Amino acid sequence: MLEMRIIASKEDDSKSDTKSDSKVEPKEEEETKFDSEKLNEKDGNYLLTYTRHLERRLRSLESTKSKLERELLAAQRDLANLRQELDRLRQPPLISAVVTDMLDDKRAVVKSSSGPSFIVNISRKIDLENVKINDRVALNQRTFSVMEKLPEVVDPLVQVMEIDEKPTNITYEDIGGLNEQIQEVRETVELPLLRPQLFKKIGIEPPKGILLFGTPGTGKTLVAKAVANATKATFIRVIGSELVQKFIGEGARMVRELFEMAKKKAPSIVFIDELDAIGSKRLQVATSGDREVQRTLMQLLSELDGFDNRGDIRIIGATNRPDILDPALLRPGRFDRLIEFPPPDDVAREAIFKIHTLKMTMDPNAREFRRFLQATDGATGAEIKAIVTEAGMFAIRRAAESVSLEDMQAAIAKVMKGTKTTQDRFELYA
Numbered sequence: 001m002l003e004m005r006i007i008a009s010k011e012d013d014s015k016s017d018t019k020s021d022s023k024v025e026p027k028e029e030e031e032t033k034f035d036s037e038k039l040n041e042k043d044g045n046y047l048l049t050y051t052r053h054l055e056r057r058l059r060s061l062e063s064t065k066s067k068l069e070r071e072l073l074a075a076q077r078d079l080a081n082l083r084q085e086l087d088r089l090r091q092p093p094l095i096s097a098v099v100t101d102m103l104d105d106k107r108a109v110v111k112s113s114s115g116p117s118f119i120v121n122i123s124r125k126i127d128l129e130n131v132k133i134n135d136r137v138a139l140n141q142r143t144f145s146v147m148e149k150l151p152e153v154v155d156p157l158v159q160v161m162e163i164d165e166k167p168t169n170i171t172y173e174d175i176g177g178l179n180e181q182i183q184e185v186r187e188t189v190e191l192p193l194l195r196p197q198l199f200k201k202i203g204i205e206p207p208k209g210i211l212l213f214g215t216p217g218t219g220k221t222l223v224a225k226a227v228a229n230a231t232k233a234t235f236i237r238v239i240g241s242e243l244v245q246k247f248i249g250e251g252a253r254m255v256r257e258l259f260e261m262a263k264k265k266a267p268s269i270v271f272i273d274e275l276d277a278i279g280s281k282r283l284q285v286a287t288s289g290d291r292e293v294q295r296t297l298m299q300l301l302s303e304l305d306g307f308d309n310r311g312d313i314r315i316i317g318a319t320n321r322p323d324i325l326d327p328a329l330l331r332p333g334r335f336d337r338l339i340e341f342p343p344p345d346d347v348a349r350e351a352i353f354k355i356h357t358l359k360m361t362m363d364p365n366a367r368e369f370r371r372f373l374q375a376t377d378g379a380t381g382a383e384i385k386a387i388v389t390e391a392g393m394f395a396i397r398r399a400a401e402s403v404s405l406e407d408m409q410a411a412i413a414k415v416m417k418g419t420k421t422t423q424d425r426f427e428l429y430a
Helices: 002-090 179-194 196-202 220-230 250-264 288-305 346-356 381-397 405-427
Strands: 095-102 107-112 117-121 136-139 146-149 209-214 234-239 268-273 313-319 337-341
Touching (some): 107 136, 179 196, 179 313, 220 234, 250 268, 250 288, 250 313, 381 405
Parallel strands (some): 209 313, 234 268, 268 313
Antiparallel strands (some): 095 107
16 A cells, blocks of 8 residues: 555656646747847848948949059050050151152152152052142151151241230220321221222222331331231231341241241231331442342342232331332332321320320329420320320329329420430431
């Protein structure tokens, strides 16, 4: 009996243990499941963060790749340019020559710079229609074939004669007392360029040359500046002494190239200042230098009214010594109009005073210019400008805010007396 009770108690204990174990297992399973879910969530966040990091890294690498590709392309272009430059520098030098004749079999006769003439072939890269006699070409050093056509040579001294920046501060309104002269200049220079149909309707050819002459300071160059400002044509300014060269034929060559440049850039205006430097009368007895000046003059006469058509070119000459000019220059056909610039009269001097004092601060009584006309009798426009400038200097000297009547009178006395004294002084050395 006792044994049966022990066995029964053991069975009861085992059942109770089994029940207790069955109660513990679900809690552990829930905890394990929660831990696994939490771990999976952490792994998912890590993977998401790492994926984003990789994507950023990938974009950065792609940007670096595109940048390196651009640098590679730029380096390749620089390398190609350097190779082309190196190949160009390695090419043998070419020989300059002048075409003297064109043959029917697509060959040319050229005279090289070294002296001899050759019959040579012309490269296929050159259009035969563009190659003409007297053109400059480049020859291959070995075969003497024409490789390219060279531009024409223009003397740098001739190129700088063209005015690129026109004097915009000088207009016809800034010139006083020369209304008649300005009208004749505009009729000769501007009207044929702006309204050529008027001359065709009448049936005459417009004048091609005008000569401005008069005493110094009367406004000849000033009118030429106004013409350069008013017209849209190419304006070429040359001083007569610039055409006087040391070696024989150099002055004539410059005159020829000057008119060739004017013809290419037509319509154009050629202004020759101080024309008496090369246009003086030809003498039977002369030195070698005088003969060279005469050769330059003869070339100028040929260009003004020679066998070839001068084209749409207007000539303006200026001098203060018309008495020494060669008669061949003064005949119609070369200088069709001779326009005199006399010293200004009373009305002209008053107009010049008004122009030069337009921007000045002056007392009201100092602007009564009629009282200055008698004291400035015989003064030129340049001397009136000097008077106005000197009056301003007197006002600055006494720290005044405007020019007074006394300043103007003192300036007139100084300039007019100084001009007469200078002339008397120079007569001593005549």
